[in-house]
Amino acid sequence: MPTTRRLPVVVAIKINEDSFTPRQQVVLTAALDLLVENGDGLTMTGVARRASCSKETLYKWFGDRDGLLTATVQWQAAKVRMPQVNRTGLNVSSLRASVEQFARDLLAVLTGEISVTLNRTAVTHAAQEKDSLGTIVLENGPLAIRRRLKPILEAGRDARLLRFENSEEAFRTFFGLVVRDVQIRLLLGDKTLKQTDIEADAKQATDHFFALYGYSATQ
Template sequence: MPVAIKVSEETFTPRQQAVLTAALDLLVENGDGLTMTAVARRASCSKETLYKWFGDRDGLLTATVQWQAAKVRMPVVDRSHLSARTLRLSIEQFARDLLTVIVGEVSVTLNRTAVTHAAQEKDSLGLIVLENGPLAIRRRLKPILEAGRDARLLRFESSEDAYRTFFGLVVRDVQIRLLLGDKALTQSNIEANIEVDVKAATDQFFTLFGAKASNA
């Protein structure tokens, strides 16, 4: 099982960020076989420091996934003064971060490796990625959706169902096509269309769950 670490999910020191970036780079280059020795060498630090910060290899992997997932920022809203405009901007920003991170080479490699490990029951990387990636990202947005519902700007019965719909609208089939190596889907083409895709997904989400649309 993943080892709990004391480092905050979204707050790492600059030195820790450099170590976690080195670990991500190694995952992209090698796709597997990440070791404390290799990370220490790449990040120019001692293994003792890695063990002190992260506990063990699973702890390092957990922090690495958390660092990557933290790039999808949690929207900051004032629940007592939430307007339709600020809610929409917050959800749009979240969608932009989500799509940008998911289509990146790091996330694609990390997910491919995690799926392979899970299929082989090789180690706990699959569970680490699931808990600290997709599920952690989900937990960041659901309170914002619920705040929108409390302010009567959104209407839905389940924030879980609303989030799943939102995720599907934003990501569509892009992630699975990248994971399967669809050559027709180039990185430059995806990145060039992120803004258009994000705005379209946000429009569709508010069409489905916006309070005015629900009352029409």
Template sequence: MREESRAKRHRQIEEAAYRVLKRQGYGGASMLAVAKEAKASNETLYRWYGDKRGLFKMMVEGNAKATTAALEAAIGRGADPLSTLEQIAPVLLSMLLGERAIALNRAAASDESGELGATIASSGRESVFPLMETLIQNGLQLGVLAAPSAPMATEWFLSLLIGDQQIRRAVRAMALPSEKEIRSRAATTMGAFRKLCAV
């Protein structure tokens, strides 16, 4: 299978997995159920993803990919930390409040095994947050940011940006925000973060 066709098939399978997840929850989202939904063979799913946890791990990583890629690129080229945070903020907020992240979080909340929650933590939060801490640490070392520590400044930034919005989305107390609302929240966050930490 050509790389382009394989990537397209991966997307189709993952979209099918999201549909199964919404209908049946994580416990009911078996590899066979996903294979049937995607009109794929069960063998293909096991060959490509290993098992159910592997499939959902790839889905979580795929959801966070734009944010992690932008952070890695900015760190690699030594980009200005504040400018990078300004660019990252709406991307990260859109991802965290988007339908896919919310579907995963709703399913994780009802998953008594804790497996999906652990997958989200290791493949989402634990891949994005260290990169953000590295970016902010660079800012502290360059003297363009001031804070007690990079982890604390990262927590401040994320609290300002996200607050309780993801929880409110997960419990259906908040609608999906528009792009304008996302950008407004990101701009407000950056204004507050600059007052807190910019030198």
């Protein structure tokens, strides 16, 4: 009888840069650098050597290679900063500024060499059913980022600044407006965006999102 492949259970825990100590950040940066350089070739030994620490320390901090990969993806995703809003005095201007900042961070991270390499490697692994990297990237990358923005959108709805019935649908619309076809083009070898392009695209996506979901636009 054919066997059913069981996906590993991957739990997202740390999605804030401050959750990692400075020494752990050095290790995760080394792991990201090695992923860019070697793709599939990330090993605990290689990371320990690059970060000038022992493998025992890596196992103590991250458990195993999958744990290290998970923390590495979380460290990369944490560069998309959590929008800061004051729910008590939330207004259109502050909400738009927070959403636009999130869009800039998202584009900057997704279009960087590290994320492109991570995504390319994860897609290849998922297609080959090679290991858990695809699941790790999905859970701790896009799904974790979604969990960070949805409460902000819901706060805008509660303050009657945005109007939508389903925050998941609103997030997907926002993500589509920000990312468009950029990610797939980069995965296929297109050049990365310039900072001026990122800023312009983030503003345009925010303008379009508020035109669709802004409270005054839907009355």
